[in-house]
Amino acid sequence: MKIVTAIKQVPDTETKIAIASGGTGIDESNINWILNPYDEFAVEEALKIRDAAGEGEVIVVTVGPDRVTSALRTCLAMGADRAMHLDDPAFEGCDALGIARIIAAAVERLSPDLILAGQYAVGTDNRQVGMMLAGLLDMPHVSVVTKLEVTGRTLKAHREVEGGAENVECTLPCVITAQKGLNEPRYASLKGIMAAKKKPIEKKSAADLGLDAATIGAKGARVAMTKLELPPPKPAGRLFKDDVAAAVKEVARLLHEEAKVI
Amino acid sequence: MAGVLVFAEQRDNKLRKAGLEAVAEGRRQASAIGGDLSVLLVGDDLSGLETEVIGHGADIVLKVKDERLGFYAPGAWARAVTRGVKEIEPRLLLMSATAMGADLAPCVAVALSTGLVTDCTGIDVDGEKISVRKPVYSGKAIATMEFRDSLPAMVTLRPNVFGLPGTGKPGRGEVRNLEVPFEDADFRSRAVGVEAGDGGTLDVVEADIVVSGGRAMKGPENFKYIKELADALGGAVGASRAAVDAGWIDHQHQVGQTGKVVSPSLYIACGISGAIQHLAGMSSSKVIVAINKDPEAPIFRIADYGIVGDLYEAIPLFVEEIRRIKGA
Numbered sequence: 142m143k144i145v146t147a148i149k150q151v152p153d154t155e156t157k158i159a160i161a162s163g164g165t166g167i168d169e170s171n172i173n174w175i176l177n178p179y180d181e182f183a184v185e186e187a188l189k190i191r192d193a194a195g196e197g198e199v200i201v202v203t204v205g206p207d208r209v210t211s212a213l214r215t216c217l218a219m220g221a222d223r224a225m226h227l228d229d230p231a232f233e234g235c236d237a238l239g240i241a242r243i244i245a246a247a248v249e250r251l252s253p254d255l256i257l258a259g260q261y262a263v264g265t266d267n268r269q270v271g272m273m274l275a276g277l278l279d280m281p282h283v284s285v286v287t288k289l290e291v292t293g294r295t296l297k298a299h300r301e302v303e304g305g306a307e308n309v310e311c312t313l314p315c316v317i318t319a320q321k322g323l324n325e326p327r328y329a330s331l332k333g334i335m336a337a338k339k340k341p342i343e344k345k346s347a348a349d350l351g352l353d354a355a356t357i358g359a360k361g362a363r364v365a366m367t368k369l370e371l372p373p374p375k376p377a378g379r380l381f382k383d384d385v386a387a388a389v390k391e392v393a394r395l396l397h398e399e400a401k402v403i
Numbered sequence: 404m405a406g407v408l409v410f411a412e413q414r415d416n417k418l419r420k421a422g423l424e425a426v427a428e429g430r431r432q433a434s435a436i437g438g439d440l441s442v443l444l445v446g447d448d449l450s451g452l453e454t455e456v457i458g459h460g461a462d463i464v465l466k467v468k469d470e471r472l473g474f475y476a477p478g479a480w481a482r483a484v485t486r487g488v489k490e491i492e493p494r495l496l497l498m499s500a501t502a503m504g505a506d507l508a509p510c511v512a513v514a515l516s517t518g519l520v521t522d523c524t525g526i527d528v529d530g531e532k533i534s535v536r537k538p539v540y541s542g543k544a545i546a547t548m549e550f551r552d553s554l555p556a557m558v559t560l561r562p563n564v565f566g567l568p569g570t571g572k573p574g575r576g577e578v579r580n581l582e583v584p585f586e587d588a589d590f591r592s593r594a595v596g597v598e599a600g601d602g603g604t605l606d607v608v609e610a611d612i613v614v615s616g617g618r619a620m621k622g623p624e625n626f627k628y629i630k631e632l633a634d635a636l637g638g639a640v641g642a643s644r645a646a647v648d649a650g651w652i653d654h655q656h657q658v659g660q661t662g663k664v665v666s667p668s669l670y671i672a673c674g675i676s677g678a679i680q681h682l683a684g685m686s687s688s689k690v691i692v693a694i695n696k697d698p699e700a701p702i703f704r705i706a707d708y709g710i711v712g713d714l715y716e717a718i719p720l721f722v723e724e725i726r727r728i729k730g731a
Binding site: 284 | 474516550703710
């Protein structure tokens with residue numbers, strides 16, 4: 142079983158967001174970078190499937206600058222076998238399709254049986270790359286998966302939808318995007334952390350991947366961010382204390398008569 | 404390339420609320436940029452739906468009806484939408500940022516090699532320029548995204564933001580049945596059934612009113628308080644990450660950065676302190692009510708109406724009061 146997990150390094154979800162000068166990005170000076178929380182589920186599932194099969198390997202792939210190696214090391218410490226770091230100045234300014242093209246080019250050579258990724262990367266909140274990767278590689282996919290069972294060359298999955306779950310059947314090779322609930326990601330052990338230091342991280346550039354510069358980076362992007370701003374502050378609300386019964390009565394009245402929402 | 408194509412999501416021969424919102428926004432944008440409003444329907448039973456969307460202003464209705472389209476299969480739906488785009492050649496393609504739309508839109512964007520912005524809250528067309536607003540960092544910031552040489556410009560709309568169709572003029576109403584040559588490969592991934600979750604069919608993302616419980620619920624059994632208040636209001640049950648991580652309620656209900664982002668008309672936070680993680684998922688709600696014992700809880704900073712007190716005392720009174728108002 143050869144499994145690829147596509148991951149992303151993102152700002153810690155507790156981070157307070159500030160806008161960088163220029164107004165098209167966040168101020169990265171005080172950011173604590175972490176492995177995207179949904180990717181933890183993807184890595185855990187990959188390790189479980191590999192170990193259940195008793196053979197194969199888990200290869201972690203990411204796109205980004207030097208700092209992303211720490212996210213790759215996190216995955217290696219959890220138990221992934223090796224990593225690929227896709228980095229090139231030409232990748233700057235990619236839209237989601239550009240990122241998917243870069244990962245697809247790297248993954249194609251690996252011919253994996255299964256590709257796992259988080260259901261989306263917190264921050265950009267795009268929810269696009271996993272499905273695009275499947276499309277570019279002409280593989281089927283199942284997204285937002287909360288339960289997964291691989292048997293031979295097919296799998297059964299639960300996919301989260303409004304008010305319930307779809308029972309999905311899919312053939313391998315395919316792309317799966319992981320949702321919370323799929324598993325309980327393990328913590329890296331001290332032994333794992335030590336072992337991770339010796340595991341290989343292979344660097345690949347646009348040229349290594351044979352990518353056409355016109356289809357990636359700012360040049361290839363069909364959408365570009367032109368402005369990033371903080372949401373407008375909310376005016377102060379009204380606080381009712383002391384007498385709970387009177388407070389509830391008054392708030393219910395205000396919701397009905399003033400806000401007109403009930 | 405002109406006009407707007409809307410993929411209007413239906414399930415079990417019923418247009419979803421988010422699908423109707425997409426049709427309504429499609430009508431507005433078609434009037435703004437010029438050209439027809441075309442609406443694409445996909446499924447195994449579409450009877451009667453064309454009349455409904457024509458009533459909401461559809462000039463052209465494309466129907467892709469096939470007995471294999473009873474349950475969602477991404478490959479088949481992507482082929483159907485791609486075929487619809489070839490038929491209409493729209494400037495703008497709208498879908499809903501629902502479970503289906505979020506899954507389907509990127510497949511279509513790859514097939515058409517075009518740009519996609521997901522989960523948008525506003526569309527602005529200025530001559531040749533189409534730009535959209537999209538919350539990022541779970542609403543902690545708002546991005547303006549612009550399309551470049553991208554036809555059609557693809558946008559998925561956040562549910563509950565764009566509003567339902569009003570009483571406008573019906574569209575021209577030309578109905579075309581599209582033959583789509585599906586291949587077996589289109590069904591390599593396919594749903595074979597749907598299981599209802601524990602919260603009924605109303606999802607927090609689509610609900611107009613959401614009542615959420617947090618750490619102060621202390622256990623799964625107390626969510627009956629939340630459910631009772633939600634039922635009295637006809638709303639959905641939400642939860643904070645603390646309550647979900649404690650195993651008191653299913654992750655389906657989680658509102659926040661690693662859960663769902665909601666923007667209902669009314670959001671009631673019960674026993675939720677208001678961690679930045681949670682605020683990110685609900686701060687765009689139109690009216691926010693917070694019930695919390697701690698007067699210093701951060702949730703009160705974004706609440707329109709705050710009640711300092713014990714939720715176990717407040718909620719039953721609230722339910723009673725709502726029933727009185729609704730009964731009046």
